[in-house]
Amino acid sequence: MKKILRDACILSALTILAVFAVSILWMGITAEIKLVLELFGLSFIIAVVNYLLDELTSLPIIGSYILKYFVVTAIVMLFGFIAGWFFKSNFWMAFIYVGIVFVLAYLLDAIKIKRDIDFINRKIKERA
């Protein structure tokens, strides 16, 4: 199921990029296309930062999520200001958007870690 969902997300992203690439040729960059391209750009930056934080830090799981939450929120705010997504009065909304994604990611990660640990410990018991 996980693989199907992941493949569906990748396929959706590729479809959007392909459709928009054709649209750009016909209509140029419209506001919707610009927004989607900005979201792809932001996702790319966040993925690179996430990779670097994993490589360079070795914090406990909660610590790692808290650090990433603040770093990613800062990136979203900066990117949002440059792209004109936020008004000065509502920039704090980035904390909520990013927070929701992080809580979900943390819960999924916690479940996965518990399952992996149970699997490894079961295998150790089986070989003993």
Next chain:
Amino acid sequence: MKIEKRQVEGKPLTVTVEYPEWNRSVESLVRKIERLDLSFVGKSEDGLVRIGILDVYYVENVERKLFIYTKDNTYRLESSMASLEKEAGVAGLVRVSRTCIMNIEHLKEIRQIRNSHLEAVMDNDERLIVSRKYLGDIKRAFKGEGV
């Protein structure tokens, strides 16, 4: 595949592979057995010592120097983490953090400790910090997929 085991006293451990014809499966099997016979030359106060892969508990990188830890001893190793990982991938050595490669043959338990770090408990009760990022590699090693 037929597996025969017999005890022969006074001789070193010997593995004989009989095959109807040499193919990729046989080659892969022989390569895996050869890797299990892997050993390292460690440096101790008494000089150079050959350490069999099965005696290795973990390898740690401390200030760019590699150390091999067996059940009771520590040896200095002239190698790099990357080349060691490449060499010993199928022999049960798995990276568990940026600075540590563990032999899963001596792993007793993995557990999550209070501050949400992961910890590997070895069969000599030594504990190693496991990075969450490498938990999947340990799982794959137990699945027999290698890393």
